[in-house]
Amino acid sequence: MDIFKAQCPYCGTGCGLEIIVKDDKIKIRGDKEHIATKGSVCIKAVHLPKVFDRGRLDRVLYRESKEEEFKEIDWNLAYKILKNKLNSLSPEETYFYVSGQLFTEDSYVINKFVKGFLGTNNIDSNSRLCVATAATAYKLAFGSDGVPGCYDDIDDADTFIFIGSNAAWAHPGIFRRILKRRKEVKIVVIDPNYTETAKHSDKWIEIKAGTDTAFLNGVLYILYKNNWIDWDFIKNYTEGFEELIKEIEKYDPKTVAKICEIDEEDIYYVAELFAKSRKLITFWTMGVNQSTNGTMKALAIINLHLATGRLNDKGCPFSLTGQCNAMGGREVGYLCNGLPGFRDVRNEEDRKFMEEFWGIERGKIKEKPGYSITEAIDKILEGEIKFLWIVCTNPAVSMPNLNKFLKALKKEDLFVVVQDSYFTDTCKYANLILPAAQWGEKEGVMTGGDRTVTYCSKFREPPKNAKPDWKIFTELAQRMGGEELFPYKNSREIFEEFKRCTKGRLCDISEFNYENLPKRWGGKHLYKDLKFPSGKARFHITKYEEPDDEGFDYILTTGRLKKQWHTMTKTGKVEELLRGEDIPYVLMNEDDAKELGVNDGDEVLIVSKRGEIKRVVKLGKIKRKHLFTPFGYNREFCDTPTNLVTKDKVDPLSKEPELKFTGVKIVKID
């Protein structure tokens, strides 16, 4: 019997796992010794062994035109095709779309390939649809990305606010840790949907979707009027409070209650918690981030924590990370403006440092950020981008405004490469499909949601022909004249290189190695001395802007399934995880259903300006005029994925799309 260790490859909780391999059997359990997660594990991880072999990609597939059938080719020919394509185009005509589920080593190599070797910043990741808003808000408020607290803070906090987060489903490892202390703590949930998380709360605040900024500003209004704020903290460690307060004057309880369609009392309730609790953590996730007003929402949360001095031992504005290694991806700078070690392409010194570090010519790294993914889609449609390489994400399901995106994918003058471990919906639009080795079949590290870096062991062989993501890019680079820049024979060499460039940075992991992990960078509290990368922490003026319902009466919001992971390429292959989760449903309020004349179990069409989807009605507790449907159903489960109706309008600061608010009408199908 062998025991291997790794971080879970699903959610950002980042549970440390033990993988027990005996003969041909593999079992998975929580690793009690893991410093951050201490043994937590959930059902999705337990069933991982079942998906290692089901429906795996084990061949390189190619077709010159998307009209043709795929034929099998070998890796040599694949590299030749890629080299020719990339050499025939200017770097700005190419685009790379990657993922928060890659190992840090994979992300680092791909980012180096694009920004340091090809010389374009045209790379973005699915984090743009996920944590981009939180990262933007942290940078604006503190001068850097990075969660200020860690999971240990849960164990002595007395108050938890969940805003736009269904942690009971989405971060079960964390939520159960809180439930262990249920009797001693207060839990508030702010969500239009009466979620599993809300069921466990002391108070559910049934907010109208999209209006959180108004709500949070209203809480600050009450704190200010009652003098429930920490003036010493504000004076010593922050700036910008006076300007903010001028804006906050507009958010009296009466006005806010009307905007958010809640009781005034709800705003007082939360204000009192900020005033009086011992230690308060505000957890937020996609109900905050995926909004055209998202950065304002996140900054309004941080404003409340700064106004009441709720950092470190008094609390934390805690953005829950979605994917297993979104934090690691942010460390290597995999968004279109990032560089490794929390650096930025717009910063001359950062570019110079990385050019010297990589040993490439001055000026190779471009100053202008690349296009974000939704901008890139426009550029594909306009014919400016002609090559798209998608790695470890399934955007043919997860991208907003799918009809538009699929039109871009189908263009004959766009060459599409899809690198995945399974045959996904996105593969159907590819010219070239590259089979990837996945978690368990390669080694590397991931950083979980509280900055803890965990080593992930290799404990099985990949299917024939499947290669680790870093290796695919390394072998291609070597054939394109990049032997010196990409000398890597294994992932350890990549880690050793990456960690050196983090020395002296906030995310310094230069002393970490595969043998001494797991370890957390930045310590328990990132800003324990209340010294911030920006000097003082900054209040920002948070303006509420009304979400656009496009003239429809109903608001469709979207999100997760309890036992399924995103687009179901893995969890959708496990019977135990499918039970009750395989019928595409829409959650509806009973009074709305009566008004519409529909019953539980009826089929309806949900129609927006961009498309329509078919769903089965499930009656339940959700705010009136709000509907909720999961977004991850792929075409095996449903002909009409949710994102056919959502919009690609983005937050102006984080460029994260509005995935949580779509104006729709309901049409009953007879």
Ligand SMILES: Nc1nc2c(c(=O)[nH]1)N[C@H]1C(S)=C(S)[C@@H](COP(=O)(O)OP(=O)(O)OC[C@H]3O[C@@H](n4cnc5c(=O)[nH]c(N)nc54)[C@H](O)[C@@H]3O)O[C@H]1N2
């Ligand atoms: N089981 C499971 N767990 C997962 C995942 C998975 O696919 N399956 N995915 C992981 C990833 S990548 C992520 S990003 C996280 C996401 O984790 P969460 O963000 O917690 O999950 P969601 O279901 O997307 O959305 C959370 C809630 O936001 C609410 N909401 C919608 N609009 C608003 C609004 O305007 N204001 C407020 N206050 N609330 C609103 C929705 O009703 C929903 O209940 O989950 C991670 N964990």
Ligand SMILES: Nc1nc2c(c(=O)[nH]1)N[C@H]1C(S)=C(S)[C@@H](COP(=O)(O)OP(=O)(O)OC[C@H]3O[C@@H](n4cnc5c(=O)[nH]c(N)nc54)[C@H](O)[C@@H]3O)O[C@H]1N2
């Ligand atoms: N309407 C709506 N849309 C949303 C959201 C929402 O709440 N509502 N949430 C958004 C968010 S937060 C997220 S994070 C995205 C998630 O959306 P996606 O990133 O599209 O979701 P996944 O299904 O996790 O896709 C990961 C892919 O990587 C493959 N894979 C797994 N391991 C490996 C590997 O080691 N290498 C390679 N190359 N491939 C691998 C899997 O088979 C899978 O196809 O969806 C976004 N879209």
Ligand code: SF4
């Ligand atoms: S809670 Fe998240 S990280 Fe932990 S085992 Fe479940 S899916 Fe994996």
Ligand SMILES: [Mo]
């Ligand atoms: Mo996410």
